[in-house]
Amino acid sequence: MKTWFFTEDAYPNLPDDESYESIRVNLPNKHFDPVLGADLFNMYLDIWAAADEKGLEIMLNEHHQTPTCVLPAAPIALGVLARETKEARLLILGNPIVNRKQPIRVAEEMAYIDVLSRGRLECGFVRGVPYEIAPANAYPYRGSEKLWEAHDLIMKAWTHHEGPFNFEGRWFHARQVNIWPRPYQQPHPPVWVTMGSAGSAAQVAQRKHVGAVFLAGYPNIRRLFDSYRNGYFQAHGDEAPLDRLAYAAIVHVGKNEKEAEKGAEKLLWYIRSNKVAPQFNNPPGYHPPEVAANLIRGPRPGEPNRRDPRLETQLSRGNVFSGTPDQVFQQLKHFWEYSGGFGHLLLMGQAGFMTYDETLSSMDLFAKEVYPRLKELTATYDPDAMKELRSASPDVEGVDMSLLASEFTR
Amino acid sequence: MPFADRLAERYEVIQPVHPGFAGTPIPEHFDNIQDLIFLYLDLIDELNLENTILAGFSMGGWLAAEIAAINTKRFSKLVLVDSVGIKPGGPFDRDIADVFAISPNEHTRISWHDPSKAPDPRNMNDEELQIFASDRIAHGLYTWEPYMHNPKLQYRLHRIDIPTLLIWGEGDQVVKPSYGEAFRDLISNSRMVVIPDAGHSPHVEQPEAFINHFLEFAF
Numbered sequence: 001m002k003t004w005f006f007t008e009d010a011y012p013n014l015p016d017d018e019s020y021e022s023i024r025v026n027l028p029n030k031h032f033d034p035v036l037g038a039d040l041f042n043m044y045l046d047i048w049a050a051a052d053e054k055g056l057e058i059m060l061n062e063h064h065q066t067p068t069c070v071l072p073a074a075p076i077a078l079g080v081l082a083r084e085t086k087e088a089r090l091l092i093l094g095n096p097i098v099n100r101k102q103p104i105r106v107a108e109e110m111a112y113i114d115v116l117s118r119g120r121l122e123c124g125f126v127r128g129v130p131y132e133i134a135p136a137n138a139y140p141y142r143g144s145e146k147l148w149e150a151h152d153l154i155m156k157a158w159t160h161h162e163g164p165f166n167f168e169g170r171w172f173h174a175r176q177v178n179i180w181p182r183p184y185q186q187p188h189p190p191v192w193v194t195m196g197s198a199g200s201a202a203q204v205a206q207r208k209h210v211g212a213v214f215l216a217g218y219p220n221i222r223r224l225f226d227s228y229r230n231g232y233f234q235a236h237g238d239e240a241p242l243d244r245l246a247y248a249a250i251v252h253v254g255k256n257e258k259e260a261e262k263g264a265e266k267l268l269w270y271i272r273s274n275k276v277a278p279q280f281n282n283p284p285g286y287h288p289p290e291v292a293a294n295l296i297r298g299p300r301p302g303e304p305n306r307r308d309p310r311l312e313t314q315l316s317r318g319n320v321f322s323g324t325p326d327q328v329f330q331q332l333k334h335f336w337e338y339s340g341g342f343g344h345l346l347l348m349g350q351a352g353f354m355t356y357d358e359t360l361s362s363m364d365l366f367a368k369e370v371y372p373r374l375k376e377l378t379a380t381y382d383p384d385a386m387k388e389l390r391s392a393s394p395d396v397e398g399v400d401m402s403l404l405a406s407e408f409t410r
Numbered sequence: 411m412p413f414a415d416r417l418a419e420r421y422e423v424i425q426p427v428h429p430g431f432a433g434t435p436i437p438e439h440f441d442n443i444q445d446l447i448f449l450y451l452d453l454i455d456e457l458n459l460e461n462t463i464l465a466g467f468s469m470g471g472w473l474a475a476e477i478a479a480i481n482t483k484r485f486s487k488l489v490l491v492d493s494v495g496i497k498p499g500g501p502f503d504r505d506i507a508d509v510f511a512i513s514p515n516e517h518t519r520i521s522w523h524d525p526s527k528a529p530d531p532r533n534m535n536d537e538e539l540q541i542f543a544s545d546r547i548a549h550g551l552y553t554w555e556p557y558m559h560n561p562k563l564q565y566r567l568h569r570i571d572i573p574t575l576l577i578w579g580e581g582d583q584v585v586k587p588s589y590g591e592a593f594r595d596l597i598s599n600s601r602m603v604v605i606p607d608a609g610h611s612p613h614v615e616q617p618e619a620f621i622n623h624f625l626e627f628a629f
Contacts, residue, residue: 021513134511139554141547170441279511284550292543296514296531 007350022277094124099136141285202231246344269352325369430548579608
């Protein structure tokens, strides 16, 4: 299993959250102190550089108008890391190509990073979360169609080398496309796309790209990964290789349980702090009507709170993996088997107020004591054996999460 | 709507539903308000309308103004109610409230003189709520960018050569009465009436006053 270290580059020094409506979109940037910001930006780059030294791969993402992620242009940081790192693959997950108005510019930026890093780029494309809509001012209706249209244009810009071509699509237009540089990797850098629904998973599988799932946890992971695997099989007649699937989770490894719990609580800032106003969480056109209607209605009585920030809840859902090296390995192994297997772990290992030293301590334990065992685990992957394992473990949907929690938090 | 029933006592009232609203689908090729304008041009031809009063509310007023600016030959009069569609101010002016970027409570507050008249999702069953959500999707599709207006419309409104009445809720804070005045000033044969104790939907909040202004103008 390849492991990709990431942090969202948070700016956590915020006023009391009762004092603002939403951490996303409209929190005034007077609360951002650029002097402190400079310290943080440098710390985050140092953390990624350390991940490279410890043999981990690197992942970056971007958000806009939010202190949860003060990296609004991930390609810039990726360009810095292309120089500062030596070995790590450099994953951007991803370029919000539905919201960015110039796919050609994305193709150019990515080609530059690929060449500069001598072929270490892994290029993700994402639709983006709902609270990205207001900052981008991009109407999200038919977002999936827009994503694939921009994708098709970028792929051709990377792979067409015989002078200008034109693209006159429904949403994007370019008449003399002939990018310089072209990518270092041939025919193009590996492509990743995030998957949030069964339909989107099948579309990623049809193109043989890596399908990445964020924090879907036990309740959703089978539906998404199975859709990918089925889509892959239908399109190509083969089982999807393990390295086509990725799962992103919050991970903290401690020397002992107490230290691990303390670290995981710090990482849960990411979930706890995400106070989003309804108008930004549910912009018109982003969600299908039935989902939008549910969001307008709010949770029904007795419905579980998806953003429940308690560690035991998040552990039981498979959104957080935390504990001693043995515990983290066992938790990941259990989830990996339950999910049917994946080849990439996107490891969120820093969030909120977690310091450089705390981050590095966990990263070091992971690299030394968990990572080798994960690599062994995935090396044994056999689709048929996995199917047997899976059929022996029923879906957890509907299971009382509190029971699972006690199983994992020990 | 009650005011439409009142009008129906004297007129044949055609009350079309924009695709995407009230549970209807959005056609595959629809991207923005232009698609709606041309759909209505087709509908008007299909119905062979003559000597008709064209009336529109809010986004529908924008549509009515666009249609009338193309050609008024099938219409006798135009009524625009708390309409959007133009951009009288500069780039930094918030001429039209950003209804997609404010909380549901704030949306109610700026849209209604009497907030208890606002549709309340808490009182809706699942089907009504899904239609409410679908209406928002269609509303966003038709109005997202340029937001609630066509930058070219102000250069075309001079083509409207039929008597035009603008009816505005005095308390409308989505598009304030001063916005209505800017709209009025772009249409030559026009006048504007302001209805007290009403917000963005004067026909709902003050149906009597609304119908009186409408009928007085229509005759």
